[in-house]
Amino acid sequence: MTVARRLAPVAAAVALTLAALAGAAAAHAQDQRPNVVVLMTDDQTVDDLAAMPATRRAFVRHGVRFADSTVSYPVCCPSRASFLTGRYAHNHGVMGLYLPTGGYARFNDLDALPVWLQRVGYRTVHLGKYMNGYGSDRPAIVPPGWSEWYTAVDPTTYRMWNYTLNVNGELITYGGPGEEPERLYQTDVLRDFALDAIRRAAGDPQPLFMTLSFLAPHHEEGPVRARTGVTVRPAPRHRGRFATAALPRPRGFGERNRSDKPKFMRRFAPLDAAAIARMTAEYRARQESLLAVDEAVDAIVRELEATGQLESTYLLFTSDNGYMLGEHGVSNGKMLPYDPSARVPxxxxxxxxxxxxxxxxxxxxxxxxxxxxxxxxxxxxxGLPIDGRSFMRFARQPRRRSARMVLHETGGLRATSLQPEDDTGAVPVRNVRTYRAVRDDHWLYVVYRSGERELYDLWRDPYQLRSRHRDRRYAPTKRALHAELQRLSTCRGRPCRLGPTTEIPDPFDGRFEPETARRPTPGAPRRR
Structure with a gap:
């Protein structure tokens, strides 16, 4: 069915919304549990928040910012599986993007967050991207646990127009070849579905759990690139807003001396003028695509306020992984353990x-x-035990600290893509060796499938420019971190949440080497 044939159902939905609003006060008297709304972008970096003033106002002025938030597997499908289960990939089993090792078909959706919440009376709503591979087989299926479902189906998930949504079991295509009106832009369509769900929640005795997963700033699929020459398309009203923006060049951009990095990282050619031009165009389009997301976040916050629900709603904003544009000499990509790839807002x-x-x-x-x-x-x-822990005690007491380290892990393939896509948009499976890593605010320790290692002292080297894995002064540190990596790589449940079994030694005992000091020792003492 096309959008044009949905005018009557939309009118009916408006009537239902008005009726629902009338019963708001009585409904909320029945259930005082909070609403929870999760807003997730795709491939957004921490620095990309600079393009989103409304989001910063809504959250930073009225809430907390987590300065050291990372994802356990820096690529979309395994990362989203970890979000929905609270488990590391070695426990939830989604170890890649597609079969046989990953993708939606590997995900056990009977043992996941929406099922747990629905079981205690929440109305659960999902909008937007779900997981790679969803919809390629039986696209009309609504997974267990979801009360309402407005989800992009493959192979159209990575399109801003001419995409298909599964709307509560009904497949609806928005736009078509050459039919790209602004009203059908995917971000805006998802926003409107979300606003309607929020209005109806005001009169619903059930609390609301909603996840809204935007495609932006992820690139679109190959045919779009072949036709338009771009990888990311913003809403028409935002095109050109970043037309003169310069590509950021943080410390480590175009890193030439990669002798401390694994062999595959040393193979990348220096960034030339053509690569810089391509990255600049991609950066500008990515920033512009986030403007519609920023408007959507603002509209959602305003709707919650207008319907009297804002003060009883927890809102979270995050991304499934980061993205690299020139850092460490990598022209584009993710998957790597370095901060631009693994850290998220x-x-x-x-x-x-x-x-x-x-x-x-x-x-x-x-x-x-x-x-x-x-x-x-x-x-x-x-179900299976939960590997993660609630961060509410840290949100309520921001100065509180612990000694826990977190795990990064990749797998399922011998390697994955780090090179620019070709003209068709095909993703080559090559270049990035799989690895496991542990980190906290002080250390990042990585062991690759090849046996190569990296060790970064983040207090003294926050941009990960000088691996200390060959530095004898750090040998005791490396041994302790390797033991922690071995422990976390097979952990399940409570042991994943504990701090290291032994102290991680600092060869300088908290002091800074003058030539490498870049920032003060962070925060208050950590509790163990």
Whole structure:
């Protein structure tokens, strides 16, 4: 069915919304549990928040910012599986993007967050991207646990127009070849579905759990690139807004001396003028695509306020992974353990959350599900143990610290893509060796499948420019971190949440080498 044939159902939905609003006060008297709304982007970096003033106002002025938030597996499908289960990939089993090792077909959606929340009376709503491979087989299926479902189906997920949504079991295509009106832009369509769900929640005795997963700033699929010459398309009203923006060049951009890096990293050619031009165009389009997301976030916050629900709603904003544009000489990509790839924005506001505060405790996306379980009063009883932990105690007391380290892991393929796509948009499977890593605010230790290693002292080298894995002074540190990596690589449940079994030694005992000092020792002493 096309959009044009949906005018009558939309009118009916408006009538239902008006009726629902009339019963708002009585409904909320029945259930005082909070709403939880998760807003997720795709491939957004921490620095990309600079393009989103409304989002910064909504969250930073009224909530907390997590300064050290990372994802356990820096690529979309495994990362999203960790969000929905609170488990590391070696436990939830989604170890890649597609079969046989990954993709939606590998995900056990009977043992996941929406099922747990629905079990205790939440109305669960998902909008937007779900997981790679969803819809390629039986696209009309609505996974268990979801009360409402407005989800992009493959192979159209990575399109801003001419995409198909599964709307509660009905497949609806928005736009077509050459039919690209602004009203059908995917971000805007998802925004409107979300606003309608929020209006109806005001009169619903059930609390709301909603996940809204935007495609932006991820690139579109190959045919779009072949036709238009671009990888990311913003809404028409935003085109050109960043036309003169310069490509950021942080420390480590175009890193030439990669002798401390693994062999595959040393093979990349220096960034030339053509690569810089391509990256600049991609950067500008990515920023412009986030403007529609920023408008959507603003509209959602305003709708929650207008319907009297804002003060009883927890809102989280995050991304499934970061993205690299020139850092360490990598022209584009993710998957790597370095900060531009593994760090993501994480913002939180809601009842009892202090305003304008920064949390420096390291957190991971495996912590999202247990946090939501705490807020909702639900549990994952009957399923696999949860690896993550709630971060609410750190949100409420931002100066609080712990000694836990978090795990990064990749797998399922011998390697994955780090090169620019070709003209068809085909993604080559090559270049990035799979690895496992542990990190906290002080250390990042990586072991690759090849046996190569990296060790970064993040207090003295926050941009990961000088691996210390060959530095004899760091040998005791490396041994302790390797033991922690071995422990976390096979952990399940409570052991994943504990701190290291032995102290991680600092060869300089907290002192800084003058030639490498870049920032002060962070935060208050950590509790063990």
């Amino acid at each position: 994480l913002l939180l506001r809601g009842p009892g959350i202090p305003a304008r505060r920064t949390v420096r405790e390291p957190v991971s996306n495996v912590d999202l599900a247990p946090t939501i379980l705490e807020l909702s009063g639900a549990s994952a009883a009957g």
